[in-house]
Amino acid sequence: MEKSAIIVGAGLVGSLWAVYLSKAGYKVTIYERRPDIRKAEISAGKSINLALSVRGWTALKGVGVENEVDEIAIPMHGRIMHDTTGETTYQPYGKEGQAIYSVSRGGLNARMMNIAEEKGNAKIHYNKQCIDADLEAGIVYLKDSETGEEFKDQADVVFACDGAFSAVRYNAMQKTDRFDYKQDYIDDGYRELLLPANDDGSYRLDKNALHIWPRGRFMLIALPNEDGSFTCTLFMPFEGENSFETLKADADVDRFFKETFPDFYEICPNLIESWHDHPLSSLAIVRCYPWTNGKFALMGDAAHATVPFYGQGMNGGFEDCTVMASLMEKHNEDWPAVFAEYQKQRKPDGDALQDLSVHNYYVMRDYVADPQFLLQKKIEARFNEMYPNKWLPLYSQVSFSNIRYSDAWNAGMHQDAIMKKVMDRPDIASVWDSKEVEEHILELLEKA
Ligand SMILES: Cc1cc2nc3c(=O)[nH]c(=O)nc-3n(C[C@H](O)[C@H](O)[C@H](O)COP(=O)(O)OP(=O)(O)OC[C@H]3O[C@@H](n4cnc5c(N)ncnc54)[C@H](O)[C@@H]3O)c2cc1C
Incomplete structure (x- = not known):
């Protein structure tokens, strides 16, 4: 009999996990709420940039797909700190040759979907939103967001890789007895800006570094894109002095950048246009337990969403795949045994990933300078x-x-x-x- 698996969410973790499952002989079906992002133009700077590091690479190598990702990854060997006079200080991340890698989330997700389909033989159904689940029976209830039609599907095992605001967790797991759940928004939000390439396509800043303008209670960072641009992110409190609340009028934004990040201001054309191009977004940490119930398991952000300050959310989600795959082998696909060990072993690591992320928030914001x-x-x-x-x-x-x-x-x-x-x-x-x-x-x- 053919073994079957459903994955909810064709994000980064769901797409990678599909390859692992299919290599283990599963027929994999993925239901994704959004339309196929590969059909929309993903311009650099329209997508968050992520730092990919060793754990992420380990998981990609586990199914031999690291080369496809390497093609779109830019090594960053250290941080370059920019002070208020434009002076810079360089701090290597590790030893000679060690680097973390800048990848566009949209670009990586599109590539991971290709990999899931081509190497994972997964069938991805788009515009299909999970609205409920029967945990014991392995049933996912879905709604077609174009036609409004509701239907269900069933498999031997189901993996909820549907992100920080997981529908499986919210609609099914949270309704079960003794399910712990905690969601904390931090005081800070973020807004992205695009620092475009020079007219000749060259970079306006050193390409092989992560740039930081640390200013105590807030900071600006920039990660390189393949097309010569940088995706920059301003992290700062929503309210109070030096907050997003004080940056409502264009003139305030212009003055703030001119005074606070003068070297960035000098090189960033169309600052105001870029400012309006992206929404102000919030950041939350989600802790929950258990991570498995019946035929379902939470993976990635659905299990342990965190703030992005250690650049480990995706890396940790990819590592969930490494761990789940090794337990799948260890227990010979006896899923109750796999799930029991997965959550017992992995929950302390999810908690630590979140503690580390908060810790690095303070390091980057307050201490790197x-x-x-x-x-x-x-x-x-x-x-x-x-x-x-x-x-x-x-x-x-x-x-x-x-x-x-x-x-x-x-x-x-x-x-x-x-x-x-x-x-x-x-x-x-x-x-x-x-x-x-x-x-x-x-x-x-x-x-x-
Ligand atoms: C500003 C920022 C910077 C970051 N920087 C880094 C970094 O440098 N390094 C790093 O490792 N991580 C970083 N992260 C974290 C990283 O983006 C996440 O950890 C990662 O995307 C999690 O992958 P995932 O597959 O679990 O969830 P997602 O990538 O969120 O994918 C979830 C998928 O599920 C789909 N979905 C949601 N609901 C449903 C539903 N009801 N039905 C069907 N499908 C559904 C979504 O459309 C999506 O495709 C950053 C995050 C932010 C916000």
């Missing part, structure tokens, strides 16, 4: 060079390894406590690269 923070990172990098087995910086654990998020988070908090003691030395700026500091760290590590 702080000389003490930069010195701390220099000490950590030096110590890591000397003792790579004793100290892997938190950023590297998260972005350049497949260490579990929960282990990385615990190790990172432990490292922070050690570095606090080291940075407390009044003479640290002059002795940071001394034997004494090195031995102090070793001693603190030993004690712990």
Whole structure:
């Protein structure tokens, strides 16, 4: 008998998971609420840019589709911080050769859909919105958004990859007994801007870096696109001083950019037009449990939506595929056993991914321009060079390894406590690269 699976949502995670399932011999049907995005023109800058890192690549490699994605990915080897006078400071992300990769979400999603259809033999049905589910029976209730027709489909297993505001979670799982659910909006929102290419198609900023204009309570970032442009995002509070609330009139926006990001203002033509081109959007963290029920499992943002400050939402969702695939093999597709272990093992990692994301929000916003923070990172990098087995910086654990998020988070908090003691030395700026500091760290590590 043919094994069947339904995936709700042909987003990034759903499209990748389809390939894994089909390689395991499943007939895969995907229901997607939106029309086929490949038929609409996706211009660079009309889509969020995402940073793809090691966990994401690991999941892509798991089904041999990394080369297709590599073709549209731009390496970023470090961050370039822009201060209020336009001076820049460079901070590498990791060791020589290590990079995170800028990809357009729309472009990547379109490519992932091609991969799901061509390599995953998945059948994607567009304009089909999931409106309810029967968890025990493996039934998905759907509505055709063009005709209004309602129908249902059933499979052996169903995966809800329908994003942060998952319909399966909301309409079915949340109605079950003892289902925990928490949704928190942060105080900040975001708005995108396009920094176009020069007339000759060249980049206006260094292409191989993630650019940040950190300003304490708010920040602007820019990630490169393939066509020479950058997708830029302004993150700031909705209300209060220096907030979106104070940027209502065009003149206010113009003055704000001129005074706050002068080097960006100089190179960004059509700032106001670009400002109006994108809506103001909000950011939420969604925590829930359990992640599975009957024949259904939540994956990706549907299980653990987070704020984007560690660039790990998609990477974590892709890693769900790696974990689910390995458990599928381990339990020989005994789905109740697979689901039980998946949620038990993966929930602490989803929580840690969210804790890490919030932590990096503060790092990017408040600390990346702080000389003490930069010195701390220099000490950590030096110590890591000397003792790579004793100290892997938190950023590297998260972005350049497949260490579990929960282990990385615990190790990172432990490292922070050690570095606090080291940075407390009044003479640290002059002795940071001394034997004494090195031995102090070793001693603190030993004690712990
Ligand atoms: C500003 C911003 C920046 C980000 N930057 C990064 C980054 O640098 N790196 C990173 O790793 N992550 C980043 N993320 C997070 C990343 O975008 C998400 O984690 C990722 O898109 C999650 O993939 P997903 O497939 O789970 O959900 P989605 O990509 O949201 O896909 C869900 C799919 O389900 C469909 N759907 C929804 N409801 C229904 C329904 N009822 N019926 C049928 N289909 C439905 C949707 O149309 C969509 O196609 C960022 C997010 C934001 C907002």
